[in-house]
Structures are given as C-alpha cells and as structure tokens.
Amino acid sequence: MILQFKNVGLLFVAQLVSYLIPILEIPILARALGVDEYGHILLIQTTALLCSLVVEYGFSLSGSRQVALCVGEKPLLSKIYNEITSAKIMLTAGMVVTSLLIMSIATVDIKPQAAVWGYLYFFAYGFSSIWLFQGLEKITFPVVFEVCLRFVGLFVLFIFVSQPEDARNALMIMSSFALLNTAVGFYLVYRVVGGFSFVAKGGVKQIKDGFHSFLYKSSNNIMMSAGPALVGVMCGQAAVAKFAPAEKIIKASVGLVGPVLIGLYPYLSRKLLQSTSLNLKFSTFIVAGLFFLGVVGAGIIFVLGDYLVSLMLGPGFEEAIVILRIFVFVIPFRMMNQAMGLTIFMPLGKDRILSFLLIFFSFFSLILAALLSYEFDLKGVVYGLVLSEIVFSASLVAFAINIKRVESSAC
Structure with missing residues (x-):
C-alpha cells in the first residue's frame, strides 16, 4: 500500500x-x-x-x-x-x-x-x-x-x-x-x-x-492538443503564439484534477457495486463540487487575464488576453466532464458510452472550431472549443440521468 x-x-x-x-x-x-x-x-x-x-x-x-x-x-x-x-x-x-x-x-x-x-x-x-x-x-x-x-x-x-x-x-x-x-x-x-x-x-x-484504452485516454488529450495545430492551419502561425499560452493555462488548470479523480476511482467502483443509488449521490456531489471549483478558478483567471498575459508574453500579444478570457469558460465544464467520467460512467461499467461520446465530441469540436474560424478568425476557434465542451457536458448529464433512472428502477 x-x-x-x-x-x-x-x-x-x-x-x-x-x-x-x-x-x-x-x-x-x-x-x-x-x-x-x-x-x-x-x-x-x-x-x-x-x-x-x-x-x-x-x-x-x-x-x-x-x-x-x-x-x-x-x-x-x-x-x-x-x-x-x-x-x-x-x-x-x-x-x-x-x-x-x-x-x-x-x-x-x-x-x-x-x-x-x-x-x-x-x-x-x-x-x-x-x-x-x-x-x-x-x-x-x-x-x-x-x-x-x-x-x-x-x-x-x-x-x-x-x-x-x-x-x-x-x-x-x-x-x-x-x-x-x-x-x-x-x-x-x-x-x-x-x-x-x-x-x-x-x-x-x-x-x-488497446483501441478502447486509446479512445478513452487519448480523445480528450488529442482534442486539446489539436487546437494549436488547427489554429496554425486556419489562422496562421502568428495566431498560434496568441492561442497556445491560453491553451496551456487552461490545460494546467484542469489537468491537476486528474490524479485526484483517478485516486477516487477504485473506491467509487467498489462502493457503486455495493449501493448504486446511495453512492451515485456521492458521485453527484463530487461532480457538482468540481464544477463549482472550476467556476471559481475560471473567474480568477478571467480577472487576472490582463496581468497574466502581460507578465508571461509582454508586448505584441494583446489579443491573447481576449482569447484567454473566452477560453476560461471551458474550465468548469471540462472539470465536470472528467469527474462524471471517472466517478459515474466508468465505475458503473459504462465506458463504451463514454468512449463514444469522447471521440464524437473530439471531432465535433474541431469541425465546429474550423467552421467558426471562417467568420470570427482566431476567436472563432475558441468559440468552437468552448461550445462543444458545453454540449458535451449536456450530453453526459442526459446520459447520467438516464443511468440513474435505470439503476433506481432496478433497485
């Protein structure tokens, strides 16, 4: 141990x-x-x-x-x-x-x-x-x-x-x-x-x-990592310099939740097998708590956006402030999505549903970001990534409610 x-x-x-x-x-x-x-x-x-x-x-x-x-x-x-x-x-x-x-x-x-x-x-x-x-x-x-x-x-x-x-x-x-x-x-x-x-x-x-492991572990990472490459193709390499710093801040803010959720995963898997209805409430509490923390974190980064970009990048990167302030809206939804995956879907053996949703929304986010970039340029890419994350959250919530209804009726 x-x-x-x-x-x-x-x-x-x-x-x-x-x-x-x-x-x-x-x-x-x-x-x-x-x-x-x-x-x-x-x-x-x-x-x-x-x-x-x-x-x-x-x-x-x-x-x-x-x-x-x-x-x-x-x-x-x-x-x-x-x-x-x-x-x-x-x-x-x-x-x-x-x-x-x-x-x-x-x-x-x-x-x-x-x-x-x-x-x-x-x-x-x-x-x-x-x-x-x-x-x-x-x-x-x-x-x-x-x-x-x-x-x-x-x-x-x-x-x-x-x-x-x-x-x-x-x-x-x-x-x-x-x-x-x-x-x-x-x-x-x-x-x-x-x-x-x-x-x-x-x-x-x-x-x-290893295909299913690849889908689960890589889809989310590929979606975030593909952002700068997409920006380079759609908006040029100068735009990458304004997008990538914001993307790295967002990725760092969200990524540190992973080890905590992975640490809880064996415990929740065991508890959900013993009492699904009772421990789904505990999982819901974790999801809601992380969403709230995400909102707080996003608010702090939004307020400090000007200072953070000026400190890290210096002159010539003013547009990065706008990008960061749009991108922060990803934080609470991404934290909630990670929490739902590792505290509800996977412990209940619903990994196939989760893998399908992950891969679908990975491609959906990139397509939406590319389409919006034609109208809004660099900001359009960020709009696409944020909107797809919100829709992904809504889909996970809908599936989770259905799972909870099925499990409750089975009891």
Missing part, C-alpha cells in the same frame, strides 16, 4: 511538472522570439506532441496492465515490450506519412531544419518507456530523472535563447533533452527485458486490443 501511494505521488509530481514546464517556457520563448518565431516553434511543438499522443495509443493503461500481470516472468515481459514497441513503430510510420502529406498541401511555412527537430521531438515523446516501469511499479528513477532533466532543459533555454534568431536553437534544445530522456529510458528497459526485436503480428494485435 505504501508503494502504491509513493507511485501515485510520483506520477502526480510528474504530471504537475508536465503542465508547469510549458507554462514556464512561455515567458522565456515569447519575450525572446516575438510573435512570428514563437508561433512557428509552437506550431511544430504542438503538432509533434499531437502525433506522439497517437503513437502512445493509451499503452500507459493497456501496456502497464499487461506488465503488472507478468512481473517476474522475463520472457513474457520481453514479448509484451516487443509487441508494444512494434505497434508504436507502425503507428509512427503512419503518422510520418500523414504529416508529410499534410505539410505538402498546407499553407503554413515550415522550415526544413525546424521540421527535422520537430520529428525528433515527436519520436522522443512517442517512444517513452514510462508505461513499462509503471506496470513494474518501479518508476522512482525514471520519474525523478525526467523531472530533473526538464528543469535543466528549461534553464538551458533561458541561457541560450534571447533573440528571434535563436528560434532554431530553442527547438533543438527542447528536442535534445526529450531525446536524452527517452535514450536513458531505452537503456533502463534493456537492463530489464534485454534486446528488442520487431514483431509485426504482435504489434497489430496490441493496436487492436
């Missing part, structure tokens, strides 16, 4: 740092590079992270679960690692081909050297081995090493990026530190499972078996 609390604490710290570092990067890069160069870097960085989410494919759930069931059986552990890494290689090939086709027809100007570093950034995050150590419950060194490395990388950015001409250096520094972390991960994996061999059939099987 102590080991489990320790691992949860380490994962929480890792998640906190994963949101904190991008926010700390904003004033360093925005003030040094200016709107255009910063937008160019952000477009490449966020597109690379979006591609890495597809390659990760929810293996942090499905892969770590498989590993946890075969601890001590090295041949089986090696088989699982080879199959999942083979699956990642196949998914990577698909993403590389897709991205090259998109770049060939997109109007966004991507510099060749920057694109190369962007692909390396994508490979680094896509081939992270943390899922293996998560399943083995041996994440202390990988997590601590990654956290330390990310802060060192941030310091190096601060030292070596000071003017627009340093844009290439910025992307090179971020990619290099990410690659170093992944390389150390490969070395640690080699000590545990030995060498790697490509297994095509096993890779295809892992992709097929």
